[in-house]
Amino acid sequence: MERSGLAAPASTATQEGERPPAGAVPSRWWRALPSALPRIVIVYAVFGLLWIAFSDRLLSVLVPDPVLRDRLQTVKGAFYVLITSVLLYELVRRGQRRLVSFGTEIRAAVESMLDGVMVFDRAGIVEANRAAVQLLGASRKGEILGELERFVNLYQPRLSDGTPIDAPGLRGWLSARSDHGGREVVLRRRDGRDIVVNVSAAPILAPDSSGLTISVFRDVSRSHRLEAMRDEFLATAAHELKTPLAVVKAYAQLVQRRTPAEAPALAVVQRQVDRMTGLVQHLLDASRLRLEPGFGPRERFDLRLLVSDVLDQMRAAGPGHTLTLEGPGAVLVEGDRDRIARVVHSLLDNAVRFSPRGGPIEVQVTEGAGEAQVSVADHGLGIPFDRQERIFERYYRAHAGTLEDYGGLGLSLDLSREIVARHGGRIWFESTPGQGSTFHFTLPSRREGPS
Amino acid sequence: MSASVLVVEDDLDLLGLLEMLLQDAGHLVRTARDGAQALERVSEEMPALILLDMRMPVMNGWEFAREFRARHGRACPIVVVTAAENARLRAAEIEAEGFLAKPFDLDDVLRMVARFVPQPSGARA
Numbered sequence: 374m375e376r377s378g379l380a381a382p383a384s385t386a387t388q389e390g391e392r393p394p395a396g397a398v399p400s401r402w403w404r405a406l407p408s409a410l411p412r413i414v415i416v417y418a419v420f421g422l423l424w425i426a427f428s429d430r431l432l433s434v435l436v437p438d439p440v441l442r443d444r445l446q447t448v449k450g451a452f453y454v455l456i457t458s459v460l461l462y463e464l465v466r467r468g469q470r471r472l473v474s475f476g477t478e479i480r481a482a483v484e485s486m487l488d489g490v491m492v493f494d495r496a497g498i499v500e501a502n503r504a505a506v507q508l509l510g511a512s513r514k515g516e517i518l519g520e521l522e523r524f525v526n527l528y529q530p531r532l533s534d535g536t537p538i539d540a541p542g543l544r545g546w547l548s549a550r551s552d553h554g555g556r557e558v559v560l561r562r563r564d565g566r567d568i569v570v571n572v573s574a575a576p577i578l579a580p581d582s583s584g585l586t587i588s589v590f591r592d593v594s595r596s597h598r599l600e601a602m603r604d605e606f607l608a609t610a611a612h613e614l615k616t617p618l619a620v621v622k623a624y625a626q627l628v629q630r631r632t633p634a635e636a637p638a639l640a641v642v643q644r645q646v647d648r649m650t651g652l653v654q655h656l657l658d659a660s661r662l663r664l665e666p667g668f669g670p671r672e673r674f675d676l677r678l679l680v681s682d683v684l685d686q687m688r689a690a691g692p693g694h695t696l697t698l699e700g701p702g703a704v705l706v707e708g709d710r711d712r713i714a715r716v717v718h719s720l721l722d723n724a725v726r727f728s729p730r731g732g733p734i735e736v737q738v739t740e741g742a743g744e745a746q747v748s749v750a751d752h753g754l755g756i757p758f759d760r761q762e763r764i765f766e767r768y769y770r771a772h773a774g775t776l777e778d779y780g781g782l783g784l785s786l787d788l789s790r791e792i793v794a795r796h797g798g799r800i801w802f803e804s805t806p807g808q809g810s811t812f813h814f815t816l817p818s819r820r821e822g823p824s
Numbered sequence: 825m826s827a828s829v830l831v832v833e834d835d836l837d838l839l840g841l842l843e844m845l846l847q848d849a850g851h852l853v854r855t856a857r858d859g860a861q862a863l864e865r866v867s868e869e870m871p872a873l874i875l876l877d878m879r880m881p882v883m884n885g886w887e888f889a890r891e892f893r894a895r896h897g898r899a900c901p902i903v904v905v906t907a908a909e910n911a912r913l914r915a916a917e918i919e920a921e922g923f924l925a926k927p928f929d930l931d932d933v934l935r936m937v938a939r940f941v942p943q944p945s946g947a948r949a
Binding site for chain 2: 620
């Protein structure tokens with residue numbers, strides 16, 4: 374009573390076209406899995422029980438002579454062993470066939486996946502599915518399989534900022550589990566086109582597969598292009614907004630000169646225009662930073678002096694908060710001065726924004742272990758614990774929709790993190806709701822070395 | 825040489841603003857809306873200073889500057905007035921004597937003009 378589910382591996386998903394039309398039970402291997410095994414076991418059990426219950430009785434009916442019956446007991450035993458051996462043989466055979474079928478089906482499933490799948494061992498690539506071959510623009514699997522060095526030469530993996538990844542680097546990448554949604558890498562296809570690929574890797578956990586990792590490659594070029602377009606749009610929109618703002622401000626200044634009596638009102642116009650220009654500039658900076666992955670101009674400067682300048686600007690703009698600066702003398706760092714100033718400004722702006730009842734804001738500039746560190750501490754609202762994890766995400770605003778929503782575009786922390794990371798520094802914070810937040814960032818210090 | 829300032833700017837509002845501002849400060853102001861007009865104005869009468877926008881129709885600032893240098897050399901200083909991101913770069917490209925980044929502050933404009941054009945007597949305070 375063999376069912377089609379146990380048919381030979383030939384009827385796999387890849388040969389759907391050759392199947393008999395509707396009416397026939399379709400070959401579904403997973404249906405066969407739970408039902409086939411017990412059926413044989415049941416047959417075996419029923420046969421065994423019947424044997425125990427009736428074999429002696431049957432023998433005594435067939436052979437009335439007790440002496441001959443005793444002798445035939447041995448033959449009966451042998452007969453039983455023979456029958457059960459056949460059943461066991463059938464059981465094992467079916468099980469094996471199912472394993473073979475299962476392996477083939479898995480292979481077919483991986484082969485049919487829309488994402489590229491590759492299996493790596495320590496030396497190189499040992500398996501790749503059809504989607505992987507297509508993704509890389511190769512004509513057949515053989516072009517991809519082989520040593521990692523060869524793969525690196527052919528497909529030139531790079532980080533999104535253009536830094537090449539060499540073979541040991543790639544090996545390191547692939548041997549580590551990517552638990553947070555994979556990493557993005559740029560690959561050059563065989564036709565010369567660059568694609569952005571999200572790669573997630575995991576070691577294969579099986580007894581005889583030590584050192585094997587499986588990686589899933591997903592082409593995310595399209596969403597990257599969309600993101601780049603959005604950034605370009607933001608940059609253009611911001612740029613277009615700046616021009617009329619500048620004209621409004623200039624006319625306000627002109628009228629203020631001509632009619633000094635209206636100076637207070639016109640000062641408000643100018644202040645609000647400045648505020649809007651600041652927002653627009655922020656948008657422009659954020660999108661431009663995304664569009665230009667490299668570094669801005671680098672110079673050596675005194676970080677403490679820069680922080681102190683930004684503090685002066687803030688003091689001039691926002692009364693109600695006591696801003697204090699602590700720290701030793703000059704702290705020399707190297708980098709994009711304007712962008713570092715923006716980071717400091719963002720952190721101070723947030724500190725002021727989320728301390729609505731005023732109060733002290735303490736800024737520290739310290740130096741130690743080859744690092745300069747800036748800390749900005751406020752005694753304001755703090756960040757709810759359940760939102761702390763996300764605050765560096767772009768557009769995320771921890772206080773959005775609450776009574777404590779004091780505005781902002783949700784760009785400054787994302788931008789700050791990006792800027793600090795590009796300088797080789799770190800940014801982090803501690804925050805207790807109701808008590809305030811302290812944000813820190815570091816930059817490699819440049820006390821020695823050529824000026 | 826006249827003490828006039830030639831303002832070359834295609835945005836009428838900005839042109840009007842600079843004209844009023846400089847007139848208020850007592851300067852003699854002439855205007856042009858593109859590079860071609862500016863060349864005409866220059867050939868009529870050489871100004872003491874040219875405030876030059878870069879992005880203009882007909883003939884842009886860069887083309888005007890090249891043409892002006894070819895015809896008149898350094899007969900008159902040029903101050904580039906253009907968007908902040910590339911003002912310095914643009915000024916260097918045409919070897920301008922100075923640059924003002926848009927958006928500009930009115931005091932900065934007056935200060936920059938005063939560097940090249942002597943403040944006329946009888947200027948309004």
